[in-house]
Amino acid sequence: MKQLEDKIRKVGRPLSEHVLLVDMFLNHQVDCTLMRDIGREFARLFADAGITRVVTIEASGIAPSVMTALELNVPLVILKKARSVILDGGVIQTEVFSFTKQSSYQLTLKPEFVHVGDRVLLIDDFLANGEAATGAAELIKKAGGTVAGIGIVISKNFQPGLKRLRESGYRVEALAEIEEMGEGYVRFAGEAK
Amino acid sequence: MKQLEDKIRKVGRPLSEHVLLVDMFLNHQVDCTLMRDIGREFARLFADAGITRVVTIEASGIAPSVMTALELNVPLVILKKARSVILDGGVIQTEVFSFTKQSSYQLTLKPEFVHVGDRVLLIDDFLANGEAATGAAELIKKAGGTVAGIGIVISKNFQPGLKRLRESGYRVEALAEIEEMGEGYVRFAGEAK
Numbered sequence: 001m002k003q004l005e006d007k008i009r010k011v012g013r014p015l016s017e018h019v020l021l022v023d024m025f026l027n028h029q030v031d032c033t034l035m036r037d038i039g040r041e042f043a044r045l046f047a048d049a050g051i052t053r054v055v056t057i058e059a060s061g062i063a064p065s066v067m068t069a070l071e072l073n074v075p076l077v078i079l080k081k082a083r084s085v086i087l088d089g090g091v092i093q094t095e096v097f098s099f100t101k102q103s104s105y106q107l108t109l110k111p112e113f114v115h116v117g118d119r120v121l122l123i124d125d126f127l128a129n130g131e132a133a134t135g136a137a138e139l140i141k142k143a144g145g146t147v148a149g150i151g152i153v154i155s156k157n158f159q160p161g162l163k164r165l166r167e168s169g170y171r172v173e174a175l176a177e178i179e180e181m182g183e184g185y186v187r188f189a190g191e192a193k
Numbered sequence: 194m195k196q197l198e199d200k201i202r203k204v205g206r207p208l209s210e211h212v213l214l215v216d217m218f219l220n221h222q223v224d225c226t227l228m229r230d231i232g233r234e235f236a237r238l239f240a241d242a243g244i245t246r247v248v249t250i251e252a253s254g255i256a257p258s259v260m261t262a263l264e265l266n267v268p269l270v271i272l273k274k275a276r277s278v279i280l281d282g283g284v285i286q287t288e289v290f291s292f293t294k295q296s297s298y299q300l301t302l303k304p305e306f307v308h309v310g311d312r313v314l315l316i317d318d319f320l321a322n323g324e325a326a327t328g329a330a331e332l333i334k335k336a337g338g339t340v341a342g343i344g345i346v347i348s349k350n351f352q353p354g355l356k357r358l359r360e361s362g363y364r365v366e367a368l369a370e371i372e373e374m375g376e377g378y379v380r381f382a383g384e385a386k
Contacts, residue, residue, distance in 0.1 A: 030268065
């Protein structure tokens with residue numbers, strides 16, 4: 001998605017080989033017009049997938065997801081990050097390790113919000129190792145839903161997430177795919193070295 | 194806002210005199226069409242306020258806020274809830290006590306995202322004691338902005354937040370005002386006892 005790549009080039013801050021700050025437009029300050037256009041693009045890409053529900057992970061996934069769900073005219077479900085295992089709360093959980101934070105959290109869902117037969121589009125802001133997406137997919141399946149697609153705003157293709165999810169059989173669409181980066185530069189998929 | 198009151202009556206779950214579960218449409222499962230209409234309503238209510246920026250608090254405030262900011266065509270800024278004081282991170286913080294969770298967090302803002310001269314519309318999902326809104330307003334002012342309005346999705350009028358914020362001079366608009374509630378019932382402002 002050229003508009004997104006342009007935005008990353010213009011205001012994204014690649015700090016190292018692994019860290020891209022996008023707090024200018026995606027996860028602290030948010031460009032809502034861009035979010036609307038991202039929502040439209042996900043809706044277009046998955047128009048044939050029979051999506052009945054969008055699922056995302058709090059908090060950075062919410063802005064692009066609410067626009068996607070609006071466009072597809074389906075409910076959005078936000079998976080919560082709990083610090084600990086919740087007993088007897090009527091929820092299902094799975095542990096996810098965050099490489100960024102070097103700690104684990106319990107991804108949490110009330111199973112009443114994903115139904116048997118639901119065709120879910122899972123949306124997240126970043127894909128790196130794929131831990132969060134894999135955990136979210138597990139919860140969706142535990143609740144009886146099918147992961148009909150995974151939409152990623154920015155994929156770090158030099159990390160194994162995209163490859164892993166596709167090898168697991170998921171249909172994954174990433175709006176910006178970064179092949180390589182370093183302090184002050186970014187190379188997207190399809191660009192010459 | 195009648196559409197919102199109807200939704201609360203239909204799928205909200207008043208559990209006690211103080212607790213209203215809205216996870217069917219606002220903070221776990223999200224009705225995105227309702228969020229769009231809430232965004233339009235806030236934009237209409239504050240159309241004359243010269244808003245240059247919308248600010249909200251993660252995570253439940255994001256869905257209605259992104260729609261409001263889109264409608265007003267201004268950036269959204271999401272205040273983060275950090276567990277501890279961040280030193281040397283280029284951020285400003287203020288401690289907020291959550292009565293719901295009976296614990297405190299550090300509301301956090303990179304001051305570069307609110308500018309001197311900004312006229313901010315602060316949006317949050319619930320108003321009860323007003324602790325979160327007061328903390329957010331403090332951060333906005335610290336960064337040089339003016340709180341030109343506060344938009345609340347649901348105000349619990351039987352708690353002191355709405356009165357306190359108005360007494361502090363803020364212009365507050367709440368889309369649903371609950372005067373009284375109990376297990377299984379809700380009475381909105383303007384309704385007979």
